[in-house]
Amino acid sequence: MITLKNVNVNELESAAQSCDFILPIEQTAVWASYQATIEGRKPWGCFIIQQDEKPLAFISLIDFETHGYHYVRSMHGPAWLEHPTQELETQVLQALATQLKQADKNLVFMRVDTWYDNLAVPVLSTVPYNQTVIISLEGGYEEILKRMKTRGRRDVRKAMRECPATCMDETERAYNDFSEYYEVMVDTGKRDGFVPAPLSDYTDMLGALGKDHCRVFAARVDERVVGWSIITMHGPVAVRYYAAMRSDAMHMFVTDRLLYAECCMLYDLGVTHYDLMGIGNDFAPSLKGLNVFKTKFSTEIIPVAAGRDIPLRPVYYKALTTAKKLRKVLKH
Incomplete structure (x- = not known):
C-alpha cells in the first residue's frame, strides 16, 4: 500500500540520510529557502513516499503562482531510492494527485519529473529533457x-x-x-x-x-x-x-x-x-x-526522469492549454 507521510523539509533530508541516500539539491532545505526568495514562489510541503511503511521516494514541492493561478513544481522529484516500475510510479502519482487535490483546492496541476508518461501530459511551459x-x-x-x-x-x-x-x-x-x-x-x-x-x-x-x-x-x-x-x-x-x-x-x-x-x-x-x-x-x-x-x-x-504536468483541475488545465494554442496561432 502506498502512503504519503507529510514532513517538513528538514525531516525529509534526515529521512533520506537515514537511507544513505543523497537528495538532489532541488529537494533540500537550502533549495526551498532559495525558492522562497523568488516572487510568486513558496515551499508548499514535502512527503516521504512509502510502501508498507518503508520509504520508496522523497518529494519536496514548491508552490508557483503565475497569471492568477497556482501549481506545484518538484524538480528531480520524486527522488526514488530505486528505479520504479511503470505500475509503481503510476500508483505513487495517483496517491500524490489525490493528496494535493484534497489539501489545496487552488492547485491547477502538479509538475513533477516522471520516468513514464502515466497520467502526465507534456508541460504547459518550460523545456524539459529526459x-x-x-x-x-x-x-x-x-x-x-x-x-x-x-x-x-x-x-x-x-x-x-x-x-x-x-x-x-x-x-x-x-x-x-x-x-x-x-x-x-x-x-x-x-x-x-x-x-x-x-x-x-x-x-x-x-x-x-x-x-x-x-x-x-x-x-x-x-x-x-x-x-x-x-x-x-x-x-x-x-x-x-x-x-x-x-x-x-x-x-x-x-x-x-x-x-x-x-x-x-x-x-x-x-x-x-x-x-x-x-x-x-x-x-x-x-x-x-x-x-x-x-x-x-x-x-x-x-x-533522467522528465518534467511533465499532471492536471489536478482538468477543466481549468484544458482552458490553459487552449489559451496557449491560441496565443501561438495569433503570433503567426
Whole structure:
C-alpha cells in the first residue's frame, strides 16, 4: 500500500540520510529557502513516499503562482531510492494527485519529473529533457581527460595549448559584485536570441544557496571576463546551472578550457560527478543544438526522469492549454 507521510523539509533530508541516500539539491532545505526568495514562489510541503511503511521516494514541492493561478513544481522529484516500475510510479502519482487535490483546492496541476508518461501530459511551459551528460570526475585530472570522447580530449588539449584565457574559481569575487559577469550573459542573449533574467535572479541565487552550494567559475583574457558558469553543489554532485560566453571569445576555445578547468576545480572540492544538464532528442528537439558540445566530454548519455504536468483541475488545465494554442496561432 502506498502512503504519503507529510514532513517538513528538514525531516525529509534526515529521512533520506537515514537511507544513505543523497537528495538532489532541488529537494533540500537550502533549495526551498532559495525558492522562497523568488516572487510568486513558496515551499508548499514535502512527503516521504512509502510502501508498507518503508520509504520508496522523497518529494519536496514548491508552490508557483503565475497569471492568477497556482501549481506545484518538484524538480528531480520524486527522488526514488530505486528505479520504479511503470505500475509503481503510476500508483505513487495517483496517491500524490489525490493528496494535493484534497489539501489545496487552488492547485491547477502538479509538475513533477516522471520516468513514464502515466497520467502526465507534456508541460504547459518550460523545456524539459529526459537525457543528460554526466562527467565522472573520479581519479583526477588525467582520468577525467581519458574518459572523454576522442574529440573532447583533442579539443581540451588544443584549448590548453592555444587558449589565452585564465580559468579560476571566482566565487568570492562574483558574490561581491556580479555585474561584470552579467554583461557576458547579456551578450550571450543577444547572440543566441533570448532575453536574460534580471541581474537580481543570479545574485539572489548566489546569496540564498551560499558558497557551500553555489560556485562561480570564470575565464578571463587580459583581466576581462569572457566566460563563466554558475554551478550548484550538493554532496558529491555538481550541476552546471548557467553558463555564458562573450561572442568575441568564441573562436578562442574558451568553452573547452573553462569546462575542463571546472572539472578539475570540482574534483579538488570533492565532487565526483558533474552534470551538464539536458541534451536534445525527439523528446526535447529544441535542445539538440547543445549536443555537439556537451556529448564530447563523456561517452555516456544518462536517461533522467522528465518534467511533465499532471492536471489536478482538468477543466481549468484544458482552458490553459487552449489559451496557449491560441496565443501561438495569433503570433503567426
